[in-house]
Amino acid sequence: MAFQKEETQSEPPMEEYTPAPLEERRNLLTVTDVERTFHVAGKPLHVLKGIQMDIKERQLVMLKGRSGSGKTTLLNCLGGLDTPSKGEILFDGLKFHQMSDNERTLIRRKHMGFIFQAFALMPLLSAWENVELTLRMAGVPRSLWKERVAHCLELVGLEKRMHHRPFELSGGEQQRVAIAKAIAHKPKLLLADEPTAELDSGMGAQIMAVFHNIIRTEQVTICMTTHDLTILEVADHVYEMVDGKFI
Ligand SMILES: Nc1ncnc2c1ncn2[C@@H]1O[C@H](COP(=O)(O)OP(=O)(O)OP(=O)(O)O)[C@@H](O)[C@H]1O
Ligand SMILES: [Mg+2]
Numbered sequence: 293m294a295f296q297k298e299e300t301q302s303e304p305p306m307e308e309y310t311p312a313p314l315e316e317r318r319n320l321l322t323v324t325d326v327e328r329t330f331h332v333a334g335k336p337l338h339v340l341k342g343i344q345m346d347i348k349e350r351q352l353v354m355l356k357g358r359s360g361s362g363k364t365t366l367l368n369c370l371g372g373l374d375t376p377s378k379g380e381i382l383f384d385g386l387k388f389h390q391m392s393d394n395e396r397t398l399i400r401r402k403h404m405g406f407i408f409q410a411f412a413l414m415p416l417l418s419a420w421e422n423v424e425l426t427l428r429m430a431g432v433p434r435s436l437w438k439e440r441v442a443h444c445l446e447l448v449g450l451e452k453r454m455h456h457r458p459f460e461l462s463g464g465e466q467q468r469v470a471i472a473k474a475i476a477h478k479p480k481l482l483l484a485d486e487p488t489a490e491l492d493s494g495m496g497a498q499i500m501a502v503f504h505n506i507i508r509t510e511q512v513t514i515c516m517t518t519h520d521l522t523i524l525e526v527a528d529h530v531y532e533m534v535d536g537k538f539i
Contacts, residue, residue, distance in 0.1 A: 319382070320481060320513045321347040321370060326379035328365050339365045340376070341536035347515055349480075350507050354524055355517045357533030363517045364408075364485055366533070370515060371404055371483045372396035384480060401429045405474035407484035407516075412470065413458045419445060419469045420454045423476045430477035444472040447502050449495075463490045471499060475506055482506075484516035488523060500526050 323345035330337045339362045347353050355363045368374035369381060372388055381388040384403070388396065400406075405426075413422045423441045432440070445454050448468035458466050467490045474482060482503075488496035500523060506512045524530055531538045 317348040317350060319346050320349045320351075320384055321345065321515070322380075322382040323370070324380045324382075326366070326369060326376040326381065328362075328369060328374070329377045339536050340369070343379070343536075343538065345531065345538070347481075347513060349513050350511055351513055351528045352503060352507060352526070353513075353515045354527040354530045355515070355533055356519065356524060356530060361533040362536045363533055367408070367483050367485055367515070367517065370481075371406060372400055402431065402477070403480045405477070405479035405482040405512075407467075407470050407474045407482070407487045409485065413466060413473070415458050418455045418457050419450060419461065419472070422458075422469055423473045426473050426476040432477055440476060441472075444476045445469075447475075447505070448472045449498060464492070464495055467491060468495075468499070471502070475502075475510075475512065478506075478510045479512060482512050482514045482516075484514065486517055486519070488518065488520060493522065496520065496523060 323343055326340055326343040326345075327338065328340040330339060343366060355366065357363055365374070369376050370383075372383075372391070376389055379389070383399065386399070388399075391399075413419075414425065417425065420441055423444050424437055427437050427440060442451075442454075445451055448471050450465060450468050450472065453461060453465055453469075456465075458469070461469065467487070471484075471487060474484070488499050491499060503512075503514055503516075504526070507514065518524060533539075
């Protein structure tokens, strides 16, 4: 399992790391002609109107756009939480849009991380146990949990709050636990809906540094939404959504 192999390798020093040129990297996600139509009160509501998108491995891609333009709807489709009404989504070469719910759930648990409001923390579990839960669900061997949970909570600056439960944490701290929980199992793809919205600018910058760090050291690919202009600056690519399409 990739998780175990990587665990024993030491991280390359910063100056020796040269990322592969973008054109040599594989597509992790290929989105073709994706549409999503909801039916509300008997009427169709076309929310995604033909989305084309390629996300290469180890890219940091951001989506921006006005409220209601369809960003969350698209992230839900990319993560298999929702299925497009039309079009195709390939995840790591797999036809994600054609899989059963069970197949998608297994892929999600092992290879994807989510920072979505709907995927908030388990209220009765401590920060530590919340992060551990991801490892359990992904089938990571128990012997690796302790080191990994501690590492992830340190990455988000929560080493002093590891045993607090969500109601004993501030909003920003809860958001940081959610980030640690989302990256614990070294997902191939991290999908994040406004991951820095609850954080002040210093902490937002720290989270972006964490994201860059895990892209480099763990080969994660990230697709996130944000309204924050300073955060958009650090993206490899920004897609702007207007009324269900990219412009
Ligand atoms: N399950 C649903 N059923 C019906 N309509 C929906 C559903 N989900 C989303 N919509 C509609 O689709 C549109 C896009 O919603 P979405 O949540 O994707 O926007 P968004 O770009 O993420 O906005 P925000 O920046 O406010 O989060 C909205 O008008 C919303 O009302
Ligand atoms: Mg949204």
